Amino acid sequence: MKIALLGTSFGQAHAAVYAARDDVDVVMFGRDPDRTAKVAEQFGFTACTDLDTAFSDASFDLVDLCLPTPLHTPMALRALSEGKHVLTELPMAVSMAEGRSLVAAAEESDRHVFVDMFERFVPANRVLDDAVRDGTYGRLEELTCWSATAPLWPGACLGVQVLPMEAMHSDLDLITRALGTPREVHVTAVERDTDSGAVEAVMAFDGAIARSSVSSLRPMPWGGRGGWTAAFTDGVLESVSTMGYDGKPVTTLTACTADGTREVDLEPADQYTAMINHVLAVLAGEADNLITPAGALEALELTLRVHHQVNPGR
Incomplete structure (x- = not known):
């Protein structure tokens, strides 16, 4: 190849x-x-x-x-x-x-x-996808995604003009896969300067709510951190990750139900390796394409809704 x-x-x-x-x-x-x-x-x-x-x-x-x-x-x-x-x-x-x-x-x-919908290959996210599909913890009622980073990539702009498209898109894909297209989207933002800021979107669905929050208002020692909390009718899943420039996160996943709290075992994988392995497997005829443009269109539409609320006219 x-x-x-x-x-x-x-x-x-x-x-x-x-x-x-x-x-x-x-x-x-x-x-x-x-x-x-x-x-x-x-x-x-x-x-x-x-x-x-x-x-x-x-x-x-x-x-x-x-x-x-x-x-x-x-x-x-x-x-x-x-x-x-x-x-x-x-x-x-x-x-x-x-x-x-x-x-x-x-x-x-x-x-x-x-x-490159890399987050679809994050093991914790695949657990969430399965839980939503199979009803493992009942019906999903609340999904909160967040990420906050220091300026880990010299020269890269992480201001509010780019945060929705560059930083929220993956989380919004996770949300649309879990809950579909929201009825309402409400967005707030704060800007420190042209290269740093924070954006939060709150989305309403029938019988559910979701939030996506991204921020570049962190000092270098913070690195990159993020995660999500999914509240179902019969339990909660929570994923927390830390990550550097190499894109290889360290992630923990916790399940909490009426029976108690436990850590969920995750298969060892990093998102970019898993994504590219999938691409090459498809090209070798060994897998079906899970990251087609058609499959990314719903998340793109939601991302653009958020982007245009933060940056009217752009």
């Missing part, structure tokens, strides 16, 4: 996963020759600054897009038109029109398109 990895910043999280495998050949693409060469060498990859090659070279099987969000759909469409499979970072689009265009193109193509 030959992969064109576009992006030398967040692309490093994907690069670390590919570097641990012996069945892929990766070329890293970036705009800055020195930086691209340095990052590619770090992972043992070839470096290239000619972006057109990623699409025109017939030897590439998969184009992995770790680029700024406005480029996700245009680059994914370009890759499809050149007969490539595509893995795009989330969110997959900056508007519903763009998102629907990618869904349509993916469904018309014989190539696979993957959206």
Whole structure:
């Protein structure tokens, strides 16, 4: 499998996963020759600054897009038109029109398109998905998701203008999978400066409520922390995680019922490795695609609702 990895910043999280495998050949693409060469060498990859090659070279099987969000759909469409499979970072689009265009193109193509909905592969989240589906603890009535981080990624903006799209999207996907589309969405935000702030969304469903809160108002020693609490009619599940730049969280999951409290055993896994393993398994014909553009559309719509309340006119 030959992969064109576009992006030398967040692309490093994907690069670390590919570097641990012996069945892929990766070329890293970036705009800055020195930086691209340095990052590619770090992972043992070839470096290239000619972006057109990623699409025109017939030897590439998969184009992995770790680029700024406005480029996700245009680059994914370009890759499809050149007969490539595509893995795009989330969110997959900056508007519903763009998102629907990618869904349509993916469904018309014989190539696979993957959206990096990495949180679907977090073991604790899979327990929640199963509990909702199977009614393990009764009916879900309340779901609260939160994440708070220090500025772990130098140069990255974590202000309110980007927090909904860049930081809330995964939690909103968890919420829509559990409860569907909300009747009402109420959003509040606070801004410290252009690069830091906090956003909270409260959502109403028939017979249930959900909250999503994200913040970049933390000092460096805090690192990154997050989790969720799911209250059912017959019990509570609570997940708490800490995470650094490598995207490998340390997570605990607790179940509380009338019989007491217990820690739930979780399989060892990190989200980016599990996501990329899934992508490569699908391309090898060993699994069905669980992260299609069509499957990400409902979460994108909710994310855009939150984004537009925080940033009217953007």
